[in-house]
Amino acid sequence: MSKRYSNSPIIEAVCELRLAPDSKWDLTIPGLIYETIKNDFPNKEQRRVSNQLILPKEILEKPQNIEQQLIIDDLALFRSEDQKQLIQVGNHLLSINRLKPYISWNQFRPLIEKAFEILRQVAGLNEIQRIGLRYINRIDVPDTNIKLEDYFEFKPSLGRNLPEMLIDFIVKCSLSYYDGRDICRIQLRSVIPEDKNSSSFLLDLDYFLNDPKAVTENSILEWADKAHEEIEKVFEGCITDRLRTLFDEVK
């Protein structure tokens, strides 16, 4: 049984599905999706995102340099009336986002199911390249002079010979699941606090499929359930009881 918190730190939950680049896709797909969901997601916007990828020199056959490549995606963004639920559609990409307040998996899952069904109807789900479930938590501790180990089991370790006063940090690791079929990337970083009397951290849990052939159209939701289960365990593994008290566990 998973734990529930009345002061949950989740600021966004995202389920993202990426289809293979050579799968069926055309520019009308975002419009077709919008036609189907516009009653629940009436507000449409656009946003452009870019990612810098560093490609190894062997791939580029440029012996002197490591090349950076900028990948740009134009996303159609559809928002629910209350602005808290989003569906984003890009080139071979669909994401379902739930902003704070995130209530529960039982409420988020039907939205994922519905969005995937619509995508299946307009583009097909035969060639899944990546599926990811991601939870972004912002943890605000009402104190400026804190010991990380009091709040986090997952934290940077500086060894014995460095000063203890961290100004900022980022720590990241990837865990393998089911013989490498899935990966969970954990990232904890300090972020700008809401006010001067607190410390804030972003705990980003990104669980994704590493072997595209392992999930088919019919097993996507089963995969998502499993991913959610594992992410819950990772979240609990990252924090201490002191944070659980701060989050106010509902018993």
Next chain:
Amino acid sequence: MGVSASYTESVFKSITFDYPGNTALTYEIERIMNQLQEMNIMIPKPAKIREYLLKYPDIIELILPVVNDAREAFLGRFMFLDVYEDDDYHNSLVLYIRQESYDEPISEKINEIIKQYKEELAGKSGQIRVATDFEVRFAGLDLDYYRQNMSPDQFKLLIETVGIIPAPNNFDPNETLYPEDL
């Protein structure tokens, strides 16, 4: 030395699957805010910035380019990012630049920066502006009136101090710094 096809395939596989696609709005916002902090851009009201960017995420991609241009144009200047709240339809992000003297010809440089992004901004729901911090520090003060009625030294003192001295919420600069009191 050649690269085997299987190696190439595995590298591309790892790149593709490792790449989440930046669909998480909140992560993007925190990433940008951290970068601004590293660039010494003050964010006095982070909650306001977070709220604005969640509402108008299409502006996110323009923040760093605008800030970079401003930093190049105003090297070493104190800058801060805030939300200017007019009414709900005209709220905008503003990068404020510390103007060091009242007569400093700064607006041309500012116009140059914004001109470059005019076309891109036209299609956005969010807006970003660059301004001097005069309008924040001297909000409600008729500076021309004070300049005309003060000696140059008094006026200089006013410019150097108002908006910088920590003051309580009910601080009224008009009352406190009325010329007759100086």
